[in-house]
Amino acid sequence: MSLTLYNTLTREKEPFRPVVPGHAGIYMCGPTVYSDPHLGHARGPVVFDVLRRWLEHEGYRVRFVTNVTDVGHLVDDADDGEDKLAKRAQIEKLEPMEVAEKYFWAYFDAMASLNVRRPSIVPRASGHIIEQQQLTAELIERGVAYERDGNVYFDVSAWEAYGKLSGRDPDELLEGTRVEVRSDKDDPRDFALWKRAEAGHIMRWPSPWGEGFPGWHIECTVMSTKYLGDEFDIHGGGLDLVFPHHECEVAQAEAAGKPFARYWMHWNMITLGGEKMAKSKDHFVTLEELFADYDPLVVRFHLLRSHYRSVSDFSEEGLQASAAGLKRLREAYRNARHGLPEGVEADAQPFAAFRERFAAALDDDLNTPQAIAVLFDAARDVNRAVEEGASPAYRAGAIALLDELLGEVLGVPPAEDAVHDALATVDGLVDMVLAERQRARDRRDFASADQLRDRLAELGVTIEDTPQGSRWRLD
Numbered sequence: 001m002s003l004t005l006y007n008t009l010t011r012e013k014e015p016f017r018p019v020v021p022g023h024a025g026i027y028m029c030g031p032t033v034y035s036d037p038h039l040g041h042a043r044g045p046v047v048f049d050v051l052r053r054w055l056e057h058e059g060y061r062v063r064f065v066t067n068v069t070d071v072g073h074l075v076d077d078a079d080d081g082e083d084k085l086a087k088r089a090q091i092e093k094l095e096p097m098e099v100a101e102k103y104f105w106a107y108f109d110a111m112a113s114l115n116v117r118r119p120s121i122v123p124r125a126s127g128h129i130i131e132q133q134q135l136t137a138e139l140i141e142r143g144v145a146y147e148r149d150g151n152v153y154f155d156v157s158a159w160e161a162y163g164k165l166s167g168r169d170p171d172e173l174l175e176g177t178r179v180e181v182r183s184d185k186d187d188p189r190d191f192a193l194w195k196r197a198e199a200g201h202i203m204r205w206p207s208p209w210g211e212g213f214p215g216w217h218i219e220c221t222v223m224s225t226k227y228l229g230d231e232f233d234i235h236g237g238g239l240d241l242v243f244p245h246h247e248c249e250v251a252q253a254e255a256a257g258k259p260f261a262r263y264w265m266h267w268n269m270i271t272l273g274g275e276k277m278a279k280s281k282d283h284f285v286t287l288e289e290l291f292a293d294y295d296p297l298v299v300r301f302h303l304l305r306s307h308y309r310s311v312s313d314f315s316e317e318g319l320q321a322s323a324a325g326l327k328r329l330r331e332a333y334r335n336a337r338h339g340l341p342e343g344v345e346a347d348a349q350p351f352a353a354f355r356e357r358f359a360a361a362l363d364d365d366l367n368t369p370q371a372i373a374v375l376f377d378a379a380r381d382v383n384r385a386v387e388e389g390a391s392p393a394y395r396a397g398a399i400a401l402l403d404e405l406l407g408e409v410l411g412v413p414p415a416e417d418a419v420h421d422a423l424a425t426v427d428g429l430v431d432m433v434l435a436e437r438q439r440a441r442d443r444r445d446f447a448s449a450d451q452l453r454d455r456l457a458e459l460g461v462t463i464e465d466t467p468q469g470s471r472w473r474l475d
């Protein structure tokens with residue numbers, strides 16, 4: 001395998017060299033579970049699901065960790081405001097952990113609809129408070145963090161490498177920070193590792209610095225290294241997380257002596273009709289709303305039709321084009337399968353070049369649109385060959401190709417859904433009964449032939465005898 005990945009850290013495509021040969025440890029920043037999953041939640045999991053499937057296809061053992069943030073993510077995404085979960089709990093009159101539970105399952109149910117496999121481990125921030133306190137204490141001990149009246153901050157001025165991931169220089173970082181009123185930070189760029197819980201703050205834990213709760217960034221440093229080791233392979237998230245979230249993660253880990261992630265992968269945003277999604281302007285769609293209009297697998301296929309580092313736009317025309325594209329691939333699959341007996345040995349040779357091109361596309365920084373283009377080329381070949389009377393071995397080879405590359409690797413099953421499968425079964429059964437009826441007529445056993453026709457009629461199948469043979473329809 002010659003996988004290359006674009007690494008945000010080096011701003012280059014680099015060959016993938018895992019820490020442990022044959023193994024891949026991947027950490028993807030997961031959702032803050034305080035509201036219904038929306039379209040913006042779908043892209044990263046689908047992209048990383050394909051990365052994971054591709055690595056496994058190529059023989060890697062993958063450990064895939066996605067965290068769930070159920071504490072510490074404040075409303076303004078920095079060190080201010082209410083906790084997002086606590087705020088929602090007040091609105092919904094629920095315990096914060098009921099909010100977390102409700103939206104945890106809403107998220108994973110939506111991911112299951114998108115055929116995203118469950119992570120190997122789903123650590124929750126609230127389940128790792130002690131480890132977050134330990135890292136905070138260690139950073140104080142190493143002289144890169146300080147305590148002020150129950151708050152603990154990372155001291156950015158004490159860590160020269162701050163800014164290496166996002167490529168921002170310190171002055172720019174300063175400009176990016178709002179002037180905080182009543183802040184007890186030494187430097188506005190400093191960020192919270194631990195926050196003092198004010199009166200009335202529900203989610204609070206005892207700590208060496210008094211009752212409080214962890215900062216948002218430290219959970220990911222703690223949970224990624226806990227389950228993947230101090231140095232691991234791939235860390236991913238949306239582009240909007242590069243700064244400050246991932247920059248802070250790197251600083252916390254490296255300042256504590258951990259080499260941390262080798263490759264940083266960031267996916268671009270999703271637009272709706274060419275415009276950035278914005279909940280505040282109601283230019284926004286939840287996955288539930290989207291799935292009411294589109295098959296989730298069409299949504300998945302649509303996401304994969306753009307490269308993860310480009311913007312993916314969702315419009316009605318775009319989704320319809322994706323639905324039509326997926327239908328074309330599935331038709332080729334159905335054509336190859338139609339009437340093919342079970343157990344035919346597949347001939348892989350005619351598809352070797354397609355496999356190679358598909359692999360080259362995914363190895364090139366997970367170029368899924370290119371990989372899908374290869375499958376369209378293959379489908380065209382298959383349709384032509386089937387029309388020209390392709391051998392059963394060729395057709396079995398075509399089925400194997402689409403099952404493997406479209407189904408297993410891209411996670412979009414090429415077989416029609418269960419309803420279509422059931423209809424195909426009905427087709428086959430009625431054809432069988434009609435053949436039986438024809439045999440009865442051929443031996444002039446009209447009583448049996450009529451009996452079969454009447455029995456079908458009772459089941460709602462009407463037979464029409466024509467000079468070209470019998471036709472039937474479901475009433």
Ligand SMILES: [Zn+2]
Nearest residue numbers: 029030220245
């Ligand atoms: Zn994170």
